[in-house]
């Protein structure tokens with residue numbers, strides 16, 4: 733048995749015998765926090781996954797496994813990191829990280845926050861940019877499968893918006909169509925604003 737199968741066997745026994753899942757003991761979360769940082773708060777190029785919507789985490793893990801999410805860091809890191817996941821591990825990790833309290837990265841350009849907030853809340857009607865708030869929620873907290881954006885790092889959000897315009901991650905409906913109307917300056921402003929949202 734490989735280590736994932738062993739962990740899964742332990743998980744099934746724990747669920748049957750003690751009720752609530754004690755993730756620290758039973759889920760191999762170090763396989764994730766090794767890159768994503770303590771309790772999934774993000775580290776270097778690995779984004780914060782703490783406090784993310786569970787359905788969104790689940791969808792992304794399936795998308796990495798199927799090699800559908802194809803942007804460079806996804807290919808380099810997550811295709812391997814997701815290769816041996818089982819349905820139970822996907823559910824377990826999604827619920828575990830969704831339940832961790834997220835901390836904002838606070839690393840954007842403060843001078844661009846007001847502009848970013850204005851685009852987030854109102855869009856730019858003259859340029860066909862839709863208001864992000866419509867889907868991502870008033871506090872960028874996300875809903876159902878739509879991700880929380882508030883507090884994600886500047887560099888991560890900027891990279892995703894840039895990469896939609898470079899032709900990657902095209903299955904992430906509707907984002908490729910949203911991103912194509914944003915200028916580099918507007919992407920900078922949005923990513924700056926979002927990094928400070930709690």
Ligand code: HEC
Nearest residue numbers: 763764767777778779781789792803805806809810813825
């Ligand atoms: C070797 C480093 C590494 C490991 C191990 C790793 N990740 Fe990742 N993960 C990354 C990087 C880097 C990205 C960013 C990919 C990108 O830029 O699109 C990422 C992205 C993600 C995303 C997408 C987040 C979003 O906001 O779209 C999720 C979800 C995720 N990882 C979950 C996990 C889980 C769960 C594990 C443990 C099974 C794990 N990762 C293990 C490096 C890693």
Ligand code: HEC
Nearest residue numbers: 862863864866867877878879889892904905906907910922
């Ligand atoms: C019509 C709904 C809708 C609108 C409007 C919208 N989004 Fe999204 N957004 C989504 C969905 C759904 C996803 C998840 C896509 C996927 O499956 O990967 C997403 C994903 C994202 C992500 C990726 C997050 C991550 O963790 O990788 C970013 C960044 C993002 N949106 C930014 C924005 C910004 C900025 C705006 C406004 C300019 C915006 N979105 C407008 C629905 C929307």
